[in-house]
Amino acid sequence: MNATKHTFDIVPDEPYIYEFTDQDVVLDLHGISVMLNYERGATEPRFRHAKLIKVATTRDFETARGFQTIDQGDLAPRTGLLFGKYPPSSNEETVPDLPSNMLAQPVPPGLQHLTPKQLETYYWQARNHEGCYDAIALFQYFIDLFPASTRLRVRSVKNDSPKEYYCLADARTIHEFELTDQLSLNMVSVLPERVTYISGLGHSTCHAVLGFAPPGRGPYFPETVLDLASLQFGETGRGFKGRGTFVLEDTEEYVSRLATFSRAHNFEDSTRSERINEANIRDNVWLVTLAVKVKERWENGQFVPWCDHCGAPPSLGHRLLRCSQCKQVYYCDAEHQLSAWPFHRHFCQTI
Numbered sequence: 001m002n003a004t005k006h007t008f009d010i011v012p013d014e015p016y017i018y019e020f021t022d023q024d025v026v027l028d029l030h031g032i033s034v035m036l037n038y039e040r041g042a043t044e045p046r047f048r049h050a051k052l053i054k055v056a057t058t059r060d061f062e063t064a065r066g067f068q069t070i071d072q073g074d075l076a077p078r079t080g081l082l083f084g085k086y087p088p089s090s091n092e093e094t095v096p097d098l099p100s101n102m103l104a105q106p107v108p109p110g111l112q113h114l115t116p117k118q119l120e121t122y123y124w125q126a127r128n129h130e131g132c133y134d135a136i137a138l139f140q141y142f143i144d145l146f147p148a149s150t151r152l153r154v155r156s157v158k159n160d161s162p163k164e165y166y167c168l169a170d171a172r173t174i175h176e177f178e179l180t181d182q183l184s185l186n187m188v189s190v191l192p193e194r195v196t197y198i199s200g201l202g203h204s205t206c207h208a209v210l211g212f213a214p215p216g217r218g219p220y221f222p223e224t225v226l227d228l229a230s231l232q233f234g235e236t237g238r239g240f241k242g243r244g245t246f247v248l249e250d251t252e253e254y255v256s257r258l259a260t261f262s263r264a265h266n267f268e269d270s271t272r273s274e275r276i277n278e279a280n281i282r283d284n285v286w287l288v289t290l291a292v293k294v295k296e297r298w299e300n301g302q303f304v305p306w307c308d309h310c311g312a313p314p315s316l317g318h319r320l321l322r323c324s325q326c327k328q329v330y331y332c333d334a335e336h337q338l339s340a341w342p343f344h345r346h347f348c349q350t351i
C-alpha cells in the first residue's frame with residue numbers, strides 16, 4: 001500500500017506529519033453536509049410536526065397579526081413565520097418534516113403561491129435560528145464515529161473553476177464570531193405555546209462556522225468555510241450561485257458574503273476551538289442519533305443514494321433521478337437537479 005506524507009498544522013506551533021493510506025475512509029465534505037443538514041432539518045425538535053400557517057414579509061410585517069409586537073427599527077427585510085405544532089396522527093409520527101410537507105392543510109390563504117424555493121428558505125430560516133451550534137455538534141459527533149485517520153475531500157468553486165483538496169477530518173476548526181447590526185429581522189412563532197424565536201433584533205449576534213485547510217496550512221487560518229446554518233439570514237445565505245441550502249466556499253468569498261448578513265463582523269478575530277462547547281447544545285441525544293443514522297446512510301450510499309441538493313433518500317414509490325452525464329449523483333426531481341447544477345457541473349465528470 002502506498003502511503004503519502006503530508007504535513008499538518010493542527011495548531012500553528014504544533015506541526016506534525018500524518019501518513020495517508022489508501023485504506024483511509026474518505027468523506028466528501030459536500031455530500032456529508034447535504035445529508036447532515038437533511039437529517040437535522042427533518043427532525044428538528046423545535047419544529048417537529050410543525051406546519052406553516054402564516055408568512056409576513058417586510059410589506060405586511062407590521063399589520064400581520066402576531067408579528068406587530070416587536071420594535072422593528074429601520075430594519076429590512078423582515079420575515080415573520082407562524083407555525084402550528086399539533087400532535088401528528090399515528091401514521092404521521094415518523095414522517096420527516098420537509099419543505100415539501102411544511103404547509104398546513106388545507107393551504108392557508110396567502111400561502112398558495114409560495115414556490116418550492118421560498119418554502120425551502122422559510123424551512124431553513126426557522127430551523128437555523130441558533131442552529132449553527134447544533135449543526136457543528138452534529139458534524140463533530142458524525143466525524144467522531146470514524147477512525148482518526150479519516151480524510152475529507154473538500155470541494156468548492158472559485159472564479160468559475162473547481163477547487164479540491166484532501167485534509168484530515170479532525171483538522172478542522174470552529175470559528176465563532178459576532179455579527180453586529182444584522183441586516184434582516186426574523187421572527188418565528190410556534191403555536192399553540194407561541195414559543196418565539198427572534199433573530200436580528202439585538203446589537204450583535206453570535207455565529208459559528210467550520211474552517212478547513214489543505215495539508216501544510218493550519219485550519220486556524222482556513223482556506224474553506226462551511227456554514228451549515230447560513231439560511232438563517234435568508235436568501236443571502238444560499239450556497240453557490242444562490243442555490244444551495246448551506247455555504248461551502250473560500251474564506252475570502254465567505255468574508256465578503258458576511259457584509260450581506262450584517263453591517264460589521266469580527267470574523268478575522270473569531271474565537272477558534274477544536275471541539276464544540278457542549279453547554280451550547282440543546283439536545284445531544286437527538287444529534288448523536290442523527291450522526292449514527294447519517295453514518296449508516298453514507299456507508300449504504302452505493303445502494304441507497306441521496307439527493308445531492310437536499311440530502312433526501314428515495315421514498316416509498318419514489319426513485320431518485322440519476323445525473324445522466326456522470327451517473328454518480330442523484331436528485332429528488334428536476335428542480336433539485338437544477339439547484340445543484342451550478343456547483344455540480346464543475347465536478348460532473350470527475351466525481
Ligand SMILES: [Zn+2]
Pocket residue numbers: 307308309310311312331332333336
Ligand atoms: Zn432533493
Ligand SMILES: [Zn+2]
Pocket residue numbers: 323324325326327328329344347348349
Ligand atoms: Zn453529473
